[in-house]
Amino acid sequence: MTQLEFAKKNRITPQMKKVAKDEGLEPEYICENIKKGRLVIPANPNHRIEKVCGIGEGLRTKVNANIGTSPDSVNIQEELQKLKVAIASGADAVMDLSTGGNLIKIRREILKKSSVPIGTVPIYEAVCNVTKHHRSISKMDEEDLFGAIEAHAKDGVDFVTVHCGVTLESIGRLKKEGRIMDVVSRGGAFLIEWMLTNKRENPLYERFDRLLEIARRYDVVLSLGDGMRPGALADATDRAQVQETILLGELAKTAQEYGVQVMIEGPGHVPINQIEANVILQKRLCHGAPFYVLGPLVTDVAPGYDHITSAIGGAIAAMAGADFLCYVTPSEHLRLPTVADVKEGVIASRIAAHAADIAKGVKGALDWDIKMSVMRKKRDWKGQVELAMDKERPREYRKASKPSEKDVCTMCSTYCSMKAIEKML
Amino acid sequence: MTQLEFAKKNRITPQMKKVAKDEGLEPEYICENIKKGRLVIPANPNHRIEKVCGIGEGLRTKVNANIGTSPDSVNIQEELQKLKVAIASGADAVMDLSTGGNLIKIRREILKKSSVPIGTVPIYEAVCNVTKHHRSISKMDEEDLFGAIEAHAKDGVDFVTVHCGVTLESIGRLKKEGRIMDVVSRGGAFLIEWMLTNKRENPLYERFDRLLEIARRYDVVLSLGDGMRPGALADATDRAQVQETILLGELAKTAQEYGVQVMIEGPGHVPINQIEANVILQKRLCHGAPFYVLGPLVTDVAPGYDHITSAIGGAIAAMAGADFLCYVTPSEHLRLPTVADVKEGVIASRIAAHAADIAKGVKGALDWDIKMSVMRKKRDWKGQVELAMDKERPREYRKASKPSEKDVCTMCSTYCSMKAIEKML
Numbered sequence: 001m002t003q004l005e006f007a008k009k010n011r012i013t014p015q016m017k018k019v020a021k022d023e024g025l026e027p028e029y030i031c032e033n034i035k036k037g038r039l040v041i042p043a044n045p046n047h048r049i050e051k052v053c054g055i056g057e058g059l060r061t062k063v064n065a066n067i068g069t070s071p072d073s074v075n076i077q078e079e080l081q082k083l084k085v086a087i088a089s090g091a092d093a094v095m096d097l098s099t100g101g102n103l104i105k106i107r108r109e110i111l112k113k114s115s116v117p118i119g120t121v122p123i124y125e126a127v128c129n130v131t132k133h134h135r136s137i138s139k140m141d142e143e144d145l146f147g148a149i150e151a152h153a154k155d156g157v158d159f160v161t162v163h164c165g166v167t168l169e170s171i172g173r174l175k176k177e178g179r180i181m182d183v184v185s186r187g188g189a190f191l192i193e194w195m196l197t198n199k200r201e202n203p204l205y206e207r208f209d210r211l212l213e214i215a216r217r218y219d220v221v222l223s224l225g226d227g228m229r230p231g232a233l234a235d236a237t238d239r240a241q242v243q244e245t246i247l248l249g250e251l252a253k254t255a256q257e258y259g260v261q262v263m264i265e266g267p268g269h270v271p272i273n274q275i276e277a278n279v280i281l282q283k284r285l286c287h288g289a290p291f292y293v294l295g296p297l298v299t300d301v302a303p304g305y306d307h308i309t310s311a312i313g314g315a316i317a318a319m320a321g322a323d324f325l326c327y328v329t330p331s332e333h334l335r336l337p338t339v340a341d342v343k344e345g346v347i348a349s350r351i352a353a354h355a356a357d358i359a360k361g362v363k364g365a366l367d368w369d370i371k372m373s374v375m376r377k378k379r380d381w382k383g384q385v386e387l388a389m390d391k392e393r394p395r396e397y398r399k400a401s402k403p404s405e406k407d408v409c410t411m412c413s414t415y416c417s418m419k420a421i422e423k424m425l
Numbered sequence: 426m427t428q429l430e431f432a433k434k435n436r437i438t439p440q441m442k443k444v445a446k447d448e449g450l451e452p453e454y455i456c457e458n459i460k461k462g463r464l465v466i467p468a469n470p471n472h473r474i475e476k477v478c479g480i481g482e483g484l485r486t487k488v489n490a491n492i493g494t495s496p497d498s499v500n501i502q503e504e505l506q507k508l509k510v511a512i513a514s515g516a517d518a519v520m521d522l523s524t525g526g527n528l529i530k531i532r533r534e535i536l537k538k539s540s541v542p543i544g545t546v547p548i549y550e551a552v553c554n555v556t557k558h559h560r561s562i563s564k565m566d567e568e569d570l571f572g573a574i575e576a577h578a579k580d581g582v583d584f585v586t587v588h589c590g591v592t593l594e595s596i597g598r599l600k601k602e603g604r605i606m607d608v609v610s611r612g613g614a615f616l617i618e619w620m621l622t623n624k625r626e627n628p629l630y631e632r633f634d635r636l637l638e639i640a641r642r643y644d645v646v647l648s649l650g651d652g653m654r655p656g657a658l659a660d661a662t663d664r665a666q667v668q669e670t671i672l673l674g675e676l677a678k679t680a681q682e683y684g685v686q687v688m689i690e691g692p693g694h695v696p697i698n699q700i701e702a703n704v705i706l707q708k709r710l711c712h713g714a715p716f717y718v719l720g721p722l723v724t725d726v727a728p729g730y731d732h733i734t735s736a737i738g739g740a741i742a743a744m745a746g747a748d749f750l751c752y753v754t755p756s757e758h759l760r761l762p763t764v765a766d767v768k769e770g771v772i773a774s775r776i777a778a779h780a781a782d783i784a785k786g787v788k789g790a791l792d793w794d795i796k797m798s799v800m801r802k803k804r805d806w807k808g809q810v811e812l813a814m815d816k817e818r819p820r821e822y823r824k825a826s827k828p829s830e831k832d833v834c835t836m837c838s839t840y841c842s843m844k845a846i847e848k849m850l
Contacts, residue, residue, distance in 0.1 A: 232798035304818030393729030
């Protein structure tokens with residue numbers, strides 16, 4: 001039985017209890033909101049997860065880190081290192097997006113080594129299997145696709161991205177609208193190539209029942225992917241994107257009725273003033289299903305710094321109600337991320353999530369900041385490092401620039417305002 | 426005559442013309458808004474500025490970079506290098522906040538080498554002069570303070586921070602309220618020490634007329650400093666801060682009537698959901714005077730990453746109407762920034778400013794993003810680098826990770842969505 005099926009029977013699972021404890025909430029709250037489809041727990045029984053996490057309304061905003069090989073960069077040890085660093089930096093979930101090398105081996109290694117839920121995009125494997133025999137993507141058949149999804153589920157993958165909203169209808173809207181960047185979702189692009197070449201509907205849409213059957217059997221959370229997500233600010237919130245969200249909302253309802261947990265994926269590249277509208281729209285059209293956003297990136301012009309463009313968008317999205325932020329690294333748009341990029345991306349995303357949690361009044365969020373401020377006021381440098389989101393960098397910076405008086409830093413040195421005020425007030 | 430005095434006579438100055446050209450607006454618009462006190466041009470006639478900039482309503486959001494020595498770190502060549510890097514990275518203005526070494530020499534070198542407006546905090550020099558003779562700050566007299574301000578003005582400083590709103594009244598509110606971090610403004614702390622020891626009102630408030638006389642003579646823009654700015658999220662938007670803003674609004678009006686250009690400084694550390702309210706409050710209480718914010722930082726717990734916490738806050742503040750963002754570097758709260766930190770800080774702040782400009786509909790802002798997206802769609806990598814906010818990092822990342830096919834990157838490699846879609850649509 002899935003977490004949702006248990007919730008429908010008002011039965012509190014060990015996973016619900018863990019999430020409740022982690023969030024400082026009542027297990028009944030977790031159960032009730034899973035039942036309503038407003039909260040998911042990605043926890044495939046075939047995967048032993050140490051850090052179970054809940055995603056959805058009223059919970060801490062969660063952060064996902066994407067790792068995985070590409071045909072140009074296949075190094076399983078490096079990917080496992082990325083996994084380790086992502087989790088150590090505080091990622092709540094990790095997605096293996098590998099498209100290079102032995103995909104099965106990589107996935108199983110990652111699942112084995114991960115203490116957090118693992119997500120994948122099974123169509124990548126289906127496509128890689130077809131193309132490695134020098135066949136075109138259009139030759140992929142339904143068995144390749146659903147076979148890959150089932151294989152992932154069986155291996156213990158906790159959530160899968162499935163681009164079910166890329167339909168003939170949404171492609172039609174896309175073509176009619178005209179876009180600068182067209183489709184930037186890899187899964188979306190694969191499906192469009194398949195659909196337009198074969199002149200057929202998306203199997204993930206047409207045979208959604210088959211997908212649901214697999215998802216329910218393994219309690220895999222369906223992350224309904226946004227193949228139509230904008231890849232340029234100028235393309236944001238257009239008819240193709242909104243059409244897809246309408247479809248995803250309908251599918252989410254069907255899935256929930258069937259007992260399958262669902263979340264919805266969102267943009268992408270969005271001007272800062274359209275972000276709140278995007279969240280409100282998704283929450284309304286998808287009846288409060290958890291919202292998983294990629295970024296959003298608030299400008300297109302800062303390659304090399306897209307962890308920052310995304311942290312801005314992520315914070316605003318999460319404040320407006322997004323529940324799950326997919327990190328973006330400084331390497332986005334330029335190369336496969338390095339291990340260092342992974343850390344930078346996770347921290348940037350966690351800053352966004354935490355800033356939003358303070359705004360949303362998530363339990364305990366502001367307390368952390370208050371504790372840090374008390375240490376700062378006391379000029380307790382060890383205490384500040386201990387409380388820091390990342391301990392490594394403050395430690396390193398302080399070591400590199402030693403003040404002549406121990407209780408200040410080299411920025412203001414003897415002219416430390418806090419030291420002066422302490423004497424006076 | 427000051428820019429404001431010219432504007433009051435409806436006379437368009439060469440500086441107004443330059444700003445108008447730079448912004449793609451009519452010189453009459455610039456003149457009209459300077460007259461209304463909604464826009465300033467920091468351009469001391471004693472300083473030859475290549476890149477004149479306007480700050481205020483309807484203009485691009487501007488970015489300031491703080492540089493300068495501290496008693497623990499006196500290296501004039503390094504500070505000049507920071508100046509160079511800040512300007513090359515796109516800072517619109519630079520503040521010299523030096524408190525170590527030969528302050529006069531450092532300031533004059535920076536003024537000589539800077540193509541952008543230079544700001545200072547003259548009280549730092551007044552205090553350094555007093556303390557270097559081992560006298561306490563309370564021994565500083567009015568002549569020390571106004572003498573320093575006049576010396577800066579004479580040297581060509583374009584804008585000065587003066588903490589005129591730190592009054593016995595606002596200190597009273599501060600004490601009554603109780604704060605976690607009390608006062609984190611250096612200038613504010615100096616003044617409080619002076620006022621409480623001498624049991625006297627702030628000379629910058631009591632003798633505001635004297636300040637105005639100097640500011641008018643040299644057309645120095647007064648940046649009315651926020652000595653009561655919150656240094657912790659929990660202290661944001663409290664009575665002391667709001668009291669000071671009320672006072673600054675009153676002083677701004679007096680200054681403008683006298684022909685002196687004014688902007689208002691703002692926080693600091695602010696929860697993301699209070700930022701818009703802070704901007705609305707300042708704009709209303711200060712009758713639309715330009716708003717110059719430091720950050721705001723949206724969480725206290727990420728030392729080492731405060732360029733990101735500030736980029737989030739800065740973007741939201743600028744979207745709500747803040748006109749001028751003071752950058753924050755990764756070293757904030759930890760050490761005097763390095764040259765690399767300066768670059769990182771400027772870029773983060775420019776991302777925030779530009780993202781907000783798109784939202785505000787600033788002329789030409791989105792066009793830049795559209796151009797980049799077109800290059801991205803074409804997979805024109807040179808074109809993308811040329812258009813990037815920072816060209817160095819994308820060039821370096823791409824060089825470090827060469828794809829096997831030239832027209833993609835190593836993230837998706839042969840599975841590039843844009844390449845696939847190009848064939849299909």
